[in-house]
Amino acid sequence: MLKRINTPILVILLAFIAGIICYDAYRASWFWIVIILLLTISFLFVLHRLAFKRPLNAIAFTTGISVVFITLGYLTSERANALNNDTHFTHTNTNNPSTFLFTVDQVLKPTMYQDKYVVTLKTINKKATSGKVILNVSKDSASQRLRVGTWYYTRSELLPVPKPKNPFQFDYGSYLKRKQIYGQLSINKNELLISQHTSSGLRVWASRFRESVLKSIHSHSFTSDQLAVIDALVLGQKNGIDKQMSTSYASAGMMHILAVSGLHVGIILLLLRIITKPIADYKLRWLRSIIIIAMIWAFAFITGLSPSVLRAATMFSFLEVGQQLGGKRKTTDAVMASAVLLLLYDPFLIYQVGFQLSYLAVIGILWIQPWLSSFYTPRYYIDKLLWGIATVSVAAQLSVLPLSLFYFHQFPGLFFLSNVIIIPFLGIILGGGILVAILAALDILPDALVATYGYVIDLMNGFIFWVASKEAFITNHITISFAFLIGLYLCIIFSISLFKKYNNPRLVAASLSIILLTSIIIYEKNNPPATHLTIFNKSKSTMIGTFHNSKLKIHSTDSLHTIIQDSRVRNYKDGLRIDEVAVEGMQNYFRFKRKEILVIDSLGIYQLAKANPDYILLTQSPKINITRLTERFPKALIIADASNYKSYITRWKETCINKKVPFHSTYEKGAYIIE
Template sequence: MKRINTPILVILLALIAGIICYDVYQVSLFWIAIILLLAASFLFVLHRRAFKRPLNAIAFTVGITIAFTTLGYLTSERANALNNETHFTHTNTSNPSTFLFSIDEVLKSTMYQDKYVVTLKTINKEITSGKIILNINRDSISHRLRVGAWYYTRSLLLPVPKPKNPYQFDYGSYLKRKQIHGQLSINKNELLISQLASSGLRVWSSRFRESVLKAIHSHSFTSDQLAVIDALVLGQKNGIDKQMSTHYASAGMMHILAVSGLHVGIILLLLRFITKPIADYKLRWLRSIIIIILIWGFAFTTGLSPSVLRAATMFSFLEIGQQLGGKRKSTDAVMVSAVVLLLYNPLLIYQVGFQLSYLAVIGILWIQPWLSTFYTPRYYIDRLLWGIATVSVAAQLGVLPLSLFYFHQFPGLFFLSNVIIIPFLGIILGGGILVALLAIIGILPDYIVAAYGFIIDLMNGFIFWVASKEAFITNHITISFALLIGLYLCIVFSISLLKKYNNLRLVAASISMALLTSIIIYERNNPPATHLTIFNKSKSSMLGFFNNTTLQIFSADSLHSIIQDSRVSNYKDGLRIDEVAVESMQNYFRFKRKEILVIDSLGAYQLGNANPDYILLTQSPKININRLTERFPEAQIIADASNYKSYITRWKASCLNKKIPFHSTYEKGAYIIE
């Protein structure tokens, strides 16, 4: 990476700071406007003298920082859909209402429901705005709804889900980051189609993609082949089952199945190769225009998803930067593309795909040229393999800490997977595009279908073989945010020192390593507090006792089902757990001078000398709650999700009437005793 353009970097960092400030603390727009006006006036005074004296240059940098921090704040304010007066959150939706909405996006279905992102148009005939999730219960004859279609339904608008167990993925917060603040759950027969319909680029893109999918599916590809082709070429992952997804993730190749920066980058390289005959100086801008148009054509074909739009924008700027100044301008182009994207949608900064894409590209631009100097290939094959190897390592160094932070897994054979697959991915992707074109034209011959299907089977077979080497897959890696920052500082300053030695870089690298070591020592010496968790688990009861690095589970379920349970996996991801022990459920627990009485379906609680602080009701015991509370008036009542909802409702009403604390894990989530 050549010398960084400091002003662009300052603008980008200031913009990010403003976006984060809006999320952390909100102030009056009046004061924000005053700050922006003062910063602009300050810059106007300094602009003639900024580069004549060092002090003025520093002042100008400070002014730019304040101005773009404020701009980032204002951009976040503009992008916040809740500020719209017509947003549905400003409407009373506590009772069932009649909704008119349009289908915006088709999401991957679950076993029991089809899912969509929809935009509300009216509620009870009043103009409304805002996005929600639509869940439609599946049946044997269900057909997916089409993007752009409008429907009526009458139902109760529900809030986005909240995590019901510790360290569970917060799907509700994820949806809110995407400006989705509610959900509807209905049956298919509760929909009434409207004569109205949406139009526009996204709808046309969806219709075109549907026709391509129909054309491809009319040929004799197997289900696994179609799943990979749909994901690889068209960005449709509905056919990817859980097993295939797990295998690709374990092999470190999940990015192949998500159309994003990797695919657009390969498309860019293919287009540069194809248009090489017009790379003459006089035609180089024509070549770039053609490449950018075709990149956006690919984005259109794959459905204009946020990840593809992000990648298309980034690589369009990268192509422009290449023409303006080669590799020297590539870094500037990447930073400018990030500025443009964040001005358009500041919430992108919270999307994992955005973070990983830019960190991978930064790693490639900064680290790969340095790695490539360690060896000078003599032949085309070793030059190709060495280039792929250095790019893979550079990209992995850029995203590794963040990947561990989010996904808690390190595929040890990722290097082997990338070196074997990436050289052929251009051929596979190019072949997929050719298959799609021939299929939609109607001239796709059977021998090409057989050949391309065989190639996909080879790739799947290799991925599954790599994923089977479980000894090389490290799961449940837990790193804190502080450790994440420490890792990145250590990587940046250490590589800077290795690239060019001087005393300042040596000091910076030493400090970063000392900081990383201090964070590790501190976290090891300050483990999470010991606690007991009453999990929320449908049709079953489960308690977990965490102490230091051990999780002891009490449940009536089998050992295998407990170890595979997502609640246990989430605990192992969230905390540094070395051992999971499973024991049968008991009727009485003592924990830190607290006593817990468990009443199961037998309804027995006549225990001698029992004086519980908590009473856990499980498996729908047929008890008289009034007698129970009279027997133990000081105990808090907890009901888990193994009970009938009607029982929970009756118990809750009785406890509230007597002012006895009541907790339903079905409503409020897991209960933690510390």
């Protein structure tokens, strides 16, 4: 593999990534960064001058280049960090309600009760500002959604991004911060006032065009499920995808169909190569590539230029150029060069799961697929097509499997069947969708084509739902640590290298990687999480979990089915890496590791004989005198969960602060853990 890789580009890419990671781990002053950069450049200049007199020291030169690009990666991250902008809203006092002027950048998938948008702030109280925030607008069936490029005024309080309120919960706030989003506004639709200002540009034009096409498609007799798939497949709009459909596609290993990304752009590339084949001769080959790249970017803009489409369009543009330059090595170089270019544009892409999965899948296809395809030589077109799809699917899945387990804790066992059946026809389905969109936009879409294409979408949905129903082949709740992730990748890389070409160094590397992975498994097995008790944050009900001797016990007043299906419990099980959970009813008194917890529910009973609690949990809004309670148990820490009325929590908190009694609200601070 190394013989087909341009080592300088690989060194530059890895060093640049290292610089981005260093910026995230440690913030140094500009002075020392510039000093390091100047010293390294001077060192490289001296090496270059000495090269005229004697052979260049390759290790020293590679080290110098690495330091330069580590520094450049650091500086690029510093430049891209929105918080460094003096006008960013985080440098303004927004503790009180303020008047905001903003423009809508992106329409997000709505929740049950709110429409959601990414907006860029323009002014706060008429003072110029910058920065992106999430806008949550309460749903109103009588009003339309906001449009990209339109400016609005509103008066509200700017809130921080949410923090996880329970253990092992997805940290949506950190996810937003990786996207340079550091705040959120929550308003009603009638609190918006449209501004005379409007944004312009390709992104706004693409949004208007997409809205027009969507309106045209929705005017025809497609069903809601058909429209949901068409919108996602052709135009990158997933607003119509409900939870059931999303879960089914994920369980079948076909979620990538509903997210316009590398797969769709790759199919567009193949279709364009077929269409432009008449001008594929040597003299016109670069004209053909220019046309293909232009059309790829046109598709990217029309679908919204999301990060996944941006990655895919950049990657396949470089791949097209690499193919024209010739050779697999050029293709590999093009992939690495596209990654460098994207990270120069936005270094924080490295932390996005889609970016990681996209490039790992392409690396797997370029490296593993040729080796897999060598095991069998097809003789006919059909078996050649199926064998190609099978090897590509296995190569891509093998390369992203550890990362998928790390992030999503699920492995769809029938992904192979789904891909082999669907992918051969996906080009036709996607091409048909583009044709439907064009004809609908021109208002010449015939009803016969509507019925035919709708039937094709129903067939695909039906097959996906059938595969997803085979729950025995779906492995859920798989949790692996970061150390296990690295060990598994090392094991896969060195084992495949050994299988491709047997020699002693590769045998030693593969053996060491297996020993490392085994050691990680043994260590984690013998070092389970510490025993602890957790008071969860859950609205309208109370839930307490105790973890002891690798067993989890949940105490709650909810039904068994409700508890087992609760996302908090599922996340907790995944995080603790356990399969079984015991469920018991709620108690009024707990003893845990020499600590005592008194639970006071809506009955307000706490006059228990010999009770001397270290913690008091208030649930279900008990009508109690908090002053008397604190006087009776002066050393107890008061905990109020989210099953209480907010007004009660506020009153209790004020009293505890005045009495200098420690108080914890799970509604404000999240779950309380006793270790």
